[in-house]
Amino acid sequence: xxxxxxxxxxxxxxxTSKVAVLVGEIARGHSLNIIGLGVASSRGVTKGEIxxxxxxxxxxxxALEMAEKRAGARIEExxxxxxxxxxxxFYNEASVNVKSADNTVTAxxxxxxxxxxxxxxxxxxxxxxxxxxxxxxxDGRTVPNPEHHCGRRLEVGYWIVHGQQSKVSDNIHAITGHxxxxxxxxxxxxxxxxxxxxxxxxxxxxxxIGIGKGITNYVLYRxxxxxxxxxxxxxxxxxxxxxxxxxxxPQAPADVLKLRYGRALVQTRSRDDKVWLDGALTIxxxxxxxxxxxxxxxxxxxxxxxVVKKKLGPAFVPEQVGGGVVLTGGTAKLPAIEEAATxxxxxxxxxxxxxPWVKEELRDPMFSxxxxxxxxxxxxxxxxxxxxxxxxxxxxxxxKKIFIST
Numbered sequence: 001x002x003x004x005x006x007x008x009x010x011x012x013x014x015x016t017s018k019v020a021v022l023v024g025e026i027a028r029g030h031s032l033n034i035i036g037l038g039v040a041s042s043r044g045v046t047k048g049e050i051x052x053x054x055x056x057x058x059x060x061x062x063a064l065e066m067a068e069k070r071a072g073a074r075i076e077e078x079x080x081x082x083x084x085x086x087x088x089x090f091y092n093e094a095s096v097n098v099k100s101a102d103n104t105v106t107a108x109x110x111x112x113x114x115x116x117x118x119x120x121x122x123x124x125x126x127x128x129x130x131x132x133x134x135x136x137x138x139d140g141r142t143v144p145n146p147e148h149h150c151g152r153r154l155e156v157g158y159w160i161v162h163g164q165q166s167k168v169s170d171n172i173h174a175i176t177g178h179x180x181x182x183x184x185x186x187x188x189x190x191x192x193x194x195x196x197x198x199x200x201x202x203x204x205x206x207x208x209i210g211i212g213k214g215i216t217n218y219v220l221y222r223x224x225x226x227x228x229x230x231x232x233x234x235x236x237x238x239x240x241x242x243x244x245x246x247x248x249x250p251q252a253p254a255d256v257l258k259l260r261y262g263r264a265l266v267q268t269r270s271r272d273d274k275v276w277l278d279g280a281l282t283i284x285x286x287x288x289x290x291x292x293x294x295x296x297x298x299x300x301x302x303x304x305x306x307v308v309k310k311k312l313g314p315a316f317v318p319e320q321v322g323g324g325v326v327l328t329g330g331t332a333k334l335p336a337i338e339e340a341a342t343x344x345x346x347x348x349x350x351x352x353x354x355x356p357w358v359k360e361e362l363r364d365p366m367f368s369x370x371x372x373x374x375x376x377x378x379x380x381x382x383x384x385x386x387x388x389x390x391x392x393x394x395x396x397x398x399x400k401k402i403f404i405s406t
Contacts, residue, residue: 007025007026007076007077008023008024008025008071008073008074008075008076009023009024009025009026009075009076009077009078009079009374009377010022010023010024010064010067010075010077010078010079010180011024011078011079011081011370011371011373011374011377012060012063012064012078012079012080012081012175012370012373013081013188013369013370013373014042014045014050014056014060014080014081014171014174015042015045015048015083015212015213015214015369016042016045016046016047016048016212016213016214016215016235016237017041017042017212017213017214017330018039018040018041018042018366019038019039019040019041019042019059019060019062019063020037020038020039020063020366020367020369020370021036021037021038021039021063021064021066021067021370022034022036022037022067022362022367022370022371022374023035023036023037023038023067023068023070023071023073023075024374025073026378032374032378034359034362034374035070035071035072035073036067036068036069036070036071036072036073037066037067037070037361037362038062038063038064038065038066038067038068038069038070039063039066039366040059040060040062040063040066041059042056042059043055043056043058043059044056044057044059045214046214047084047085047214047215047233047235048083048084048085048188048212048214048215048231049084049085049086049167049170050167050170050171050174053170053173053174056170056174057173057174057177057178060174060175060178061177061178064175064178064180075180076180076181077180077181077182077183078175078180078181078182078183078184079182079183079184079185079186079373079374079377080171080172080175080182080184080185080186080373081186081187081188081191081369081370081373082129082163082168082171082185082186082187082188083187083188083189083212083215083217083231084163084167084215084231085215085231085232085233086163086164086167087129087161087162087163087187087230087231088161088162088163088230089159089160089161089162089228089229089230090120090159090160091157091158091159091160091228092117092118092120092157092158092160093117093134093155093156093157093158094113094116094117094155094156094157095113095153095154095155095156096109096112096113096116096153096154097152097153097154098151098152098153098154102150103150103151103152104148104149104150105138105146105147105148105149105150105151105154106147107147109146109154110136110146110147110154113136113154113155113156114133114156114158117133117156117157117158118131118158118160120160122162125164125165125166126162126163126164126165127162127163127164127165127168128160128161128162129161129162129163129168129185129187130159130160130161130185130187130190131158131159131160131161132158132159132160132161132190132225132226132229133156133157133158133225134156134157134158134159134225134226134227135156135223135224135225136154136155136156137154137155137156138151138153138154138155139151139152139153140153142223159226159227159228159229161187161229168185184373184377184380186372186373186376186377187217187219187229188210188212188217188369188372189208189210189217189218189219189229189230189231190219190226190229190372190376191368191369191370191371191372191373191375191376192208192210192217192219192328192329192352192368192369192372193206193208193219193221193226193229193372194372194375194376194379195352195354195355195368195371195372195375195376196208196326196328196352196353196354196368196372197221197323197326197352199224200323201221201323201326202221202224202225202323203223203224204321204322204323205220205221205222205223205320205321205322205323206220206221206321206322206323206324206325206326207219207220207221207312207316207321207323207324207325207326207345207347208220208221208325208326208328208352209305209308209325209326209327209328209329209332209341210327210328210329210332210368210369211235211236211304211327211328211329211330211331211332212235212236212329212330212331213235213236213237213330213331214233214235214236214237215231215232215233215234215235216231216232216234216235216304216307216308216329217229217230217231218230218231218232218308218311218312220312220315220316220321221323222320222321227315228312228315230311232304232307232308232311234304234307235304235329235331236258236329236330236331238300238304239258239262239296239297239300239301239331240254240255240258241254242296242297242299242300243255243257243258243262243293243296243297246292246296247288247292247293247296249277249286253277256277257275257277257288257293258293258297260275261275261288261290261293261294262293262294262296262297262334262335263294263297263298263334263335263336264297264298264301264302264334264335264336264337264339264340265294265298265336265339265340265343266291266294266295266298267294267336268290268291268294269291270291271289271291273289273290273291274287274288274289274290275287275288275289275290275293276288297334298336298340301331301334301337301340302340302343302344305340305341305344305345306344309344309345316345318345318346318347321345321347324347324348324349324350325341325342325345325347325348325349325350326349326350326351326352327341327349327350327351327352328351328352328365328368329365329368330365330366332351332352332365333351333365337349337351338350338351351365352365352368354367354368354371358371
């Protein structure tokens with residue numbers, strides 16, 4: 001819980017390729033000053049999930065220590081990004097009859113319908129991460145805040161995101177093992193969406209896709225609210241794997257070729273166009289056909305975007321996504337990926353850009369998630385009753401009660 005005098009908060013992402021930590025000082029009025037940064041190569045993490053706890057804990061500790069050293073302060077609590085193929089979601093809605101004799105909606109009516117919409121039980125071993133409210137409807141019409149409005153029937157729905165309890169606990173333990181409390185969980189997709197889109201984008205409808213090394217996150221907004229969010233257990237390393245197999249080279253040089261010559265759409269026409277792996281013409285250096293590299297990277301990128309579109313299902317209606325598609329993550333640096341996304345979704349696409357307030361050293365897409373964790377958390381504080389004083393149960397003793405409503 002934040003005190004009125006301010007707190008030192010860490011925003012942490014334990015990803016497949018790296019662990020990123022930002023340290024922020026949150027002062028009175030919920031203003032944020034970023035005072036530290038720590039990054040470490042990730043170990044023991046695959047597709048956003050911890051598979052080797054000791055290795056993951058060690059690299060997380062390195063990033064935390066580096067961030068604290070640069071900040072010159074001890075992190076008091078952490079807001080932790082969540083991703084991984086174990087995450088899932090479902091939609092649940094409820095409706096109530098307005099109780100007052102004059103059909104005026106009261107705060108009790110609103111609280112009652114929200115509670116009913118959120119009360120669906122999860123399967124054993126699952127824990128709630130987020131409960132994301134969609135707009136209220138009063139007698140069939142959308143009403144941002146129905147209190148004091150007149151009507152007979154009040155409806156609301158929630159997109160409820162849940163994860164495997166053991167995997168969520170592993171992520172939390174990687175932080176608490178260093179004697180730091182985890183006080184918030186924030187989906188990586190929501191962090192990216194909050195940072196890289198404006199309120200106007202979200203009101204018009206916008207799709208944000210974050211393509212990491214091992215996993216892809218997505219979130220679709222409509223009418224200013226989250227309509228659906230999810231993950232796909234495919235990312236940039238799958239492009240590298242295909243290059244490794246197709247070109248018959250180990251993973252490391254395949255990744256170099258992807259970064260230097262890969263494209264999301266094929267541009268090269270000549271089969272005789274060759275590129276060098278190193279270009280130093282030393283022993284072991286090899287030439288590869290540029291066309292083959294582009295064909296492989298383009299095919300895998302297109303397949304990935306098609307998978308996201310399929311996961312969105314009927315929720316994706318191009319006419320209701322006026323803000324287009326926003327791409328982020330390391331793989332979003334692939335040349336022509338905007339054009340590839342436009343072909344798949346039939347919408348204008350762009351690479352996500354951090355807001356002007358973000359310092360130059362943090363504008364790389366690799367920091368989008370941790371920056372977004374801060375922005376999402378601050379927004380939730382500002383929107384919470386009482387000006388942002390919220391109570392959180394212990395994650396480790398009562399994990400099933402963890403959620404953030406927006």
